[in-house]
Amino acid sequence: MKQSRQIPTEDLDDTLGIEGAARMMRLGLEAMKDLVDKGEVPAVRLNQKHTVMLREDLIDFLRSEGRRQAAERKRSAIGAGPPANAPDSGTTRRTSKSRRTKLPDLRAYEQADQQR
Numbered sequence: 544m545k546q547s548r549q550i551p552t553e554d555l556d557d558t559l560g561i562e563g564a565a566r567m568m569r570l571g572l573e574a575m576k577d578l579v580d581k582g583e584v585p586a587v588r589l590n591q592k593h594t595v596m597l598r599e600d601l602i603d604f605l606r607s608e609g610r611r612q613a614a615e616r617k618r619s620a621i622g623a624g625p626p627a628n629a630p631d632s633g634t635t636r637r638t639s640k641s642r643r644t645k646l647p648d649l650r651a652y653e654q655a656d657q658q659r
Contacts (some may be wrong), residue, residue: 546630557598563595568605 559567567573578584580597585600 558595558598559598559601561594564601567598619637 561572561575564586565572568575570578575584579586579594579596584596584604586594586596588594596603
């Protein structure tokens with residue numbers, strides 16, 4: 544009797560196709576394809592129709608990209624804030640700029656009212 548070799552389902556859960564990877568990353572299919580095409584996410588192209596990725600590689604990508612973005616946000620927050628040795632001014636008031644720099648010319652409306 545010939546025994547058929549069955550692949551354990553745990554092994555299949557370790558790999559994802561483009562659609563599964565996009566779902567996991569919460570991306571659209573085209574965005575996921577772009578990440579693969581740019582080489583930002585490791586993937587193996589088996590033929591024209593099949594691209595396979597390891598779940599662990601996607602998690603590593605998310606970790607490294609998350610750390611990179613967090614460091615970028617931290618740098619921009621530090622650069623935008625007041626210097627560390629600046630005196631505390633107490634309450635800070637926001638100054639708002641008027642959107643309109645020049646008042647509209649209302650003479651045409653006044654003339655129309657006078658003619659009535």
